Amino acid sequence: MSDALIDSLTAAVQARPDDLPLRLHLAELLVAAGRGAEAIEHAAQVLSREPGNDAARALMVSALAPPAARKAEPAEAAEKPKAQAANVDWAAMEQEFGDVVPPRFAKAGDEHEPVTGHEDRSFDVERSTVTLADVGGMTEVKKRLEVSFLGPLRNPKLRSLFGKSLRGGLLLYGPPGCGKTFLARAVAGEMGAAFISLSITDVLNMWIGSSERNLHDLFESARGHAPCVLFLDEIDALGHKRSQLNSSAMRTVVNQLLTELDGVQGGNEGVFVLAATNAPWDVDGALRRPGRLDRTVLVLPPDGPARASIIEYHLRDRPVAGIDLEAVAAATENFSGADLAHLCETAAEYAMRDSITTGEIRMINQADMLGAAREVRPSTDAWFTTARNVAMFANQSGEYDDLAAYLKKRKSR
Incomplete structure (x- = not known):
């Protein structure tokens, strides 16, 4: 058998991997050329797509037969493929050649790759050593944090008296590089709480449904370590306005985030959600309604x-x-x-x-x-140029009044 012909057919199969008749013809030539191991791989690929293909089963039997038997009874093997295939232990063959082609079906707990491609996630739970005393300036921000989180935690009797819940969400926004992440760590250290930081790369996954499960696992981890500060960095990327998203997969991620913030499947008592963004105007409005990220704090450049x-x-x-x-x-x-x-x-x-x-x-x-x-030029100038347009033309609800006041003060200097 000409090796050149086999090489040409191999190249053709690589170019058209779903052409099963072509693949079977190549397998026949490989069997005839005594290259049974290569023929097995092609026959297995055909069987993975068409489990009842008798020709592929016959070729598999021929390829597995000893060379002497293969030469002695070629005609008989071609005439009685069904009888020979019936004598093959396909379960044993699948186990033996599992590294060539994966099984058609898999069960939970099998050693094979999960069908969804999901891998169990474990999130780093830290114990922050920094406190608000280590944060320079930000007097107004610290006051807001004291009222929202720290005061109720330190005074359980007053918390009970006023019916203040130990759940809540706070959105930190402002120009990049102004210490939003450091501030979140300081809040965790001040509370003596666990700290979990999450970015978009920890959530998004190419497999359908895996991103949503990653989010659920994250919140479950935070609930299991309560009291816990859960820090969602770059929340505008993870919770972008759904009206501006072209991907249905990303819209379901935003929906899952809303569900987790509501604590529908598990109570969020003791889970303090801090989110940070440089572009709060890109965050989906549903994320900022009462009960979710309902409090907003502007983190400005240091004085x-x-x-x-x-x-x-x-x-x-x-x-x-x-x-x-x-x-x-x-x-x-x-x-x-x-x-x-x-x-x-x-x-x-x-x-x-x-x-x-x-x-x-x-x-x-x-x-x-x-x-x-x-x-060195200040990197905040570009951010304030964008923020000024938002404060002037997109502040009908008054949610950026503190930003507008700062910009007015900044302009008067």
């Missing part, structure tokens, strides 16, 4: 004292001399916490570059810090 505190924190392990924190803070208005970290990194690069050039190590000084402040 002067907070900027000085953040700069001092990022310089604590670096060699510095003669740094005027108040002057640097005054030169970095509208900088986010991430911008200030980058500022300190840039100033350190200046000092290190001079140390390499001169061969003499010098400290980071005030000139380095002010030079870095001129080079």
Whole structure:
């Protein structure tokens, strides 16, 4: 048998994997050429699609037969495929060649891959060591958190008297890099509660229904570790407005998130949901109705004292001399916490570059810090440009009044 012909047919089968007659013809040629192992694979692929295909069963029997028997009775094997196939233990064959083609059906608990492709998820449950005392500035935010979460937790008698539930949701929004994630960890540390952080990559899965199950598993884990702070980062990606979604799969994910926030299948007592976003105007309105993420807090860039505190924190392990924190803070208005970290990194690069050039190590000084402040631009400007349009033209309900007030104050400076 010509190997060139077999190679050509193999290429054709690879190009048309669902052409079963072509695949069977290739298997026949492979059996005739004494290449039984390759023929078995093609016959098994045909049987996985057409379990009752007699020709494929006959070829499987022929391929499994010893070479001598295969040569002695080729005609008989072709004439009586049903009789020979009847003598084959197909269950044993399926077990033996399970690595070639998967079984047609699978049961829960089998060693094979689950049909849905779902894998059991385990979420990292942390114990935060930071508290609100470690958060620079944000006085108004801390007051709001005290009323919403921390006060009722510390005063169970008053909580019972006023009928305050230990469930709730808070949406943190503001420009990127202003410490929303750090603030959520600090809330967990202040409460002595477990902390679970979730991003969209922890939820979304290509298998239908798996994303919804991931969300359910997440909330079940939080309920099992109550009191627990459940932090949903980038909630606008996970809970985007359904009217703007073209994917039906993403709409069902949003629906599942609404169900979990309501605690329909399991009570959310002791589960504090904190969500963060840079684009609250893209969050589905149903997520923000009472009983879900019903409280909203604007997390703004740090003020002067907070900027000085953040700069001092990022310089604590670096060699510095003669740094005027108040002057640097005054030169970095509208900088986010991430911008200030980058500022300190840039100033350190200046000092290190001079140390390499001169061969003499010098400290980071005030000139380095002010030079870095001129080079690094605040990343919040682009966000406030978008936010200004929202506050001016999309604030009919008044939900962005605090943002509008801040923008008015910011413009007057």
